[in-house]
Amino acid sequence: MGKIIAIDGPSGVGKSTISKLLSKELGYMYIDTGAMYRTVALLAIEVGLDLTDGIKVAELCRSLSFSFHIEGDTVHVLCNERDVTEEIRTHEMGMHASIVSKHPSVREVLVSLQRGLGKQHDAILEGRDIGTVVFPHATFKFYLDASVDERARRRYRELIQKGEKVSFQEVRETMKLRDLNDSTRAIAPLRPAKDAILIDTTRMDIPAVISEILWHVKGKKTKKWK
Ligand code: DC
Numbered sequence: 001m002g003k004i005i006a007i008d009g010p011s012g013v014g015k016s017t018i019s020k021l022l023s024k025e026l027g028y029m030y031i032d033t034g035a036m037y038r039t040v041a042l043l044a045i046e047v048g049l050d051l052t053d054g055i056k057v058a059e060l061c062r063s064l065s066f067s068f069h070i071e072g073d074t075v076h077v078l079c080n081e082r083d084v085t086e087e088i089r090t091h092e093m094g095m096h097a098s099i100v101s102k103h104p105s106v107r108e109v110l111v112s113l114q115r116g117l118g119k120q121h122d123a124i125l126e127g128r129d130i131g132t133v134v135f136p137h138a139t140f141k142f143y144l145d146a147s148v149d150e151r152a153r154r155r156y157r158e159l160i161q162k163g164e165k166v167s168f169q170e171v172r173e174t175m176k177l178r179d180l181n182d183s184t185r186a187i188a189p190l191r192p193a194k195d196a197i198l199i200d201t202t203r204m205d206i207p208a209v210i211s212e213i214l215w216h217v218k219g220k221k222t223k224k225w226k
Contacts, residue, residue, distance in 0.1 A: 054103030
């Protein structure tokens with residue numbers, strides 16, 4: 001098995017942007033596990049499944065395969081060869097993903113797919129339970145955090161830029177609800193692994209977070225990134 005870098009943390013903390021840039025910098029494969037839960041929610045809705053029916057949703061998961069391809073600044077998410085990149089990135093699908101991710105049977109299938117993908121290459125996996133469950137022996141584990149206001153601001157900016165019609169209050173409330181769902185669920189709740197390196201990004205920009213991660217990964221010799 002190659003090297004594994006686990007990047008965990010709550011929604012809106014910047015995991016995707018940071019993981020994507022790190023994967024380019026280090027030449028590691030990038031695996032966005034949140035995108036997998038989002039895709040399962042999208043497909044389940046398309047075929048008319050009840051998202052609270054864990055057995056049926058897990059059955060659907062067993063027929064899926066995933067791959068990720070970086071093109072310019074975009075990470076394309078392919079599920080059974082279909083490009084779902086745009087459709088899964090909505091505010092609504094984030095909430096639906098949080099619901100399907102509560103089912104142990106769904107997690108079991110996706111965790112097994114994530115381990116399979118991660119074993120193919122040096123890889124960066126981002127999510128909620130990478131350092132605690134998916135790869136508890138990851139080479140490096142980082143847990144990114146930021147205040148709820150700062151995370152809501154970042155996510156709001158991103159959604160508005162994409163043309164979604166949401167209010168800041170709505171984004172903030174949904175974020176709090178997802179934090180609660182993700183951190184209180186019975187299986188694989190959002191929490192830092194005991195041996196994770198914690199980074200509070202509230203007052204850090206992206207290059208500063210990447211510099212800090214690279215400082216750990218490259219043997220503490222790296223100076224400022226960009
Ligand atoms: O990171 P994201 O916003 O794309 O994740 C969407 C949802 O998927 C999130 O609310 C919780 C769930 N998730 C999870 O339970 N475990 C992961 N490893 C990644 C995401």
